[in-house]
Amino acid sequence: MLIYNAVVHPMDAPLLPSGFVEWEQGKLTRIGSMANCPTPVLGSSLDAQGSHLLPGFVDTHCHLGMLADGLSYDDDDCNEISDPCTPHLRAIDGLYPMDYCFQEAREAGVTTVLTGPGSSNAIAGQVAAVKTVGRWVDDMVILAPAAMKFALGENPKKVYSERNETPATRMATAALIREQFRKALEYAERVEKSTEDPDEDPPDYDAILEALVPVVQGTLPAHFHAHRADDIATAVRIGKEFHLNYVLVHATEGYLIPDILAREGVPVIVGPIISDRSKPELARLRVTNAAKLAQAGVSVAICTDHSELPIQYLPLSAALAAKEGMDPETALAAITLTAAEIGGVADRVGSLTPGKDADLVLCSEHPFALSARIQAVFIDGIQVK
Numbered sequence: 001m002l003i004y005n006a007v008v009h010p011m012d013a014p015l016l017p018s019g020f021v022e023w024e025q026g027k028l029t030r031i032g033s034m035a036n037c038p039t040p041v042l043g044s045s046l047d048a049q050g051s052h053l054l055p056g057f058v059d060t061h062c063h064l065g066m067l068a069d070g071l072s073y074d075d076d077d078c079n080e081i082s083d084p085c086t087p088h089l090r091a092i093d094g095l096y097p098m099d100y101c102f103q104e105a106r107e108a109g110v111t112t113v114l115t116g117p118g119s120s121n122a123i124a125g126q127v128a129a130v131k132t133v134g135r136w137v138d139d140m141v142i143l144a145p146a147a148m149k150f151a152l153g154e155n156p157k158k159v160y161s162e163r164n165e166t167p168a169t170r171m172a173t174a175a176l177i178r179e180q181f182r183k184a185l186e187y188a189e190r191v192e193k194s195t196e197d198p199d200e201d202p203p204d205y206d207a208i209l210e211a212l213v214p215v216v217q218g219t220l221p222a223h224f225h226a227h228r229a230d231d232i233a234t235a236v237r238i239g240k241e242f243h244l245n246y247v248l249v250h251a252t253e254g255y256l257i258p259d260i261l262a263r264e265g266v267p268v269i270v271g272p273i274i275s276d277r278s279k280p281e282l283a284r285l286r287v288t289n290a291a292k293l294a295q296a297g298v299s300v301a302i303c304t305d306h307s308e309l310p311i312q313y314l315p316l317s318a319a320l321a322a323k324e325g326m327d328p329e330t331a332l333a334a335i336t337l338t339a340a341e342i343g344g345v346a347d348r349v350g351s352l353t354p355g356k357d358a359d360l361v362l363c364s365e366h367p368f369a370l371s372a373r374i375q376a377v378f379i380d381g382i383q384v385k
Contacts (some may be wrong), residue, residue: 001381003362004037006048011055011337011351021053023358026381031352051375052366054332055352056111056359058339059314061223061249061269061303064105064115064132065095075099079120081159084167085180087215088207089125091116092137092144101311105132106384108312109361109374112142114343119151119225120159122167122176126211127223129345131359133379142345147247148215150177151225152234154281174234181242184212221245221344223269227252227281236264247342250305252282255289258296267299267342270334272309273317290334291325301339302331319368328368357381 001023008019010031020037022030030038040047068075077094080086095115105113116127126145134140152173161168167176187209194202214220222244224235232251239246248254248268254261261268270290277285286292294300302318304311314335322331333339340350348357358381365372377385 001358001378002038002040002045003048003053003360004034004040004045006051006053006362007366008352009052009054009332009336010353011333012353019053021352021360023381026358028352028354028356028358030354046362046376048362052363052372053352054109054361054363054367055336055350055356056361056377056379057109057314057335058301058343058345058350059105059110059113059303059306059311059335060301060339060343061271062113062115062306062311063118064101064113064306064311065097065099065130066091066115066117067307068096068099069101078118079159080117080125081120084121084156084160084165084173084176085123085208086117086121086125087123087148087180087211089117090145091126091128092130092141095128095130095137097134097137097140101306102132105311106377106379107374108315109363109367109377110311110314111359111361111377111379112340112343112345112349113306113311114146114345116147116149119149119155122151122156122173123180123212124149124151129343131379133382133384142348145214145220146344147221147223148212149223149225149249150235153225153227153231154279155225170231170234174238177238178241180208180212181216181238184209184216185242188213188217215244216242218243218245221247223247223249225249229253229256231281232257232261236261236266239266240264249303251293252289253284254298255286255292256284258293258298261293262297267301268293269301269303269339269342270321271303271317272305273302273320274309274313287320288324290321290331294326294330294334299338299342300326300330300334301342302334303339315367319370322368332367 004020008016117124128144
């Protein structure tokens with residue numbers, strides 16, 4: 001398949017004012033200027049006529065398929081509030097691919113999402129990176145697990161204090177996470193000893209600790225839900241203490257400490273940008289947050305936190321961030337290449353690079369234009385809109 005006469009946004013290379021993209025068997029094969037464009041073949045070529053061609057958009061934090069459209073009791077598989085520590089839960093076991101919101105995602109050009117459990121638990125469970133097309137979850141997965149979800153601040157505190165259970169404070173939430181990390185380290189050490197020494201008995205299987213071992217070993221990223229600056233500091237403190245590969249999610253008060261976050265070198269997933277101040281820890285919500293962080297040198301992705309903000313407003317969120325001071329190319333990267341890098345899936349998606357998946361969005365204008373329309377969407381080289 002070939003799309004030509006397009007304004008091509010490779011995202012990992014300079015903009016091509018007039019270019020083409022070619023793919024075969026679901027993988028990108030060539031990209032270049034029209035001067036080097038192969039001869040279009042009837043039936044397998046599309047003349048973009050000056051429209052903008054981009055990689056599929058990536059939402060690095062949402063609950064798509066976990067909170068299905070309709071929101072009845074049976075549509076909500078987002079929070080397992082029977083225990084504050086549930087790292088052994090897997091998003092793929094709760095994701096509903098028939099949810100109509102997957103179609104809305106595709107229609108908006110969102111082709112990849114990181115979706116998973118919510119933030120009611122201190123340790124919520126495993127996040128999965130999936131494509132937004134399919135009827136069978138296992139066929140949609142890019143990476144599972146893609147991250148482990150943790151939550152600090154108001155959410156776990158509110159849920160469990162109302163039940164007279166721990167954690168009732170921010171201190172207890174952090175303490176629970178530390179306790180599980182220490183246990184996981186000991187568990188991993190015992191497993192290793194038992195494999196090296198036949199006289200050493202392995203520990204009894206523990207699903208919770210087994211799930212946390214790759215986190216404490218740094219091979220599975222930790223995504224910390226944190227809104228307030230003090231919760232952000234706790235996430236950084238724990239991340240450094242246990243040498244984690246970690247990312248901040250939301251960081252609503254990040255603009256109050258952008259220099260510190262830049263110093264610490266921690267990536268941030270900002271969003272939802274379009275939101276009201278619906279709870280106490282959102283009191284200092286500012287639309288300029290993403291811009292302030294990026295200007296300080298922080299690596300920033302933009303998310304919807306669907307269904308807090310419907311998934312189709314991901315490109316609008318990036319456009320608003322650009323309107324409020326974020327460099328437009330940086331804002332576009334925040335829902336493409338930077339988002340894919342932070343989400344750990346940049347080897348597959350996020351840029352128009354030969355060898356990557358043929359996930360493309362054809363847009364009538366620059367996607368930040370309010371009048372822009374999504375004309376076509378391809379996932380793995382197959383047109384889905």
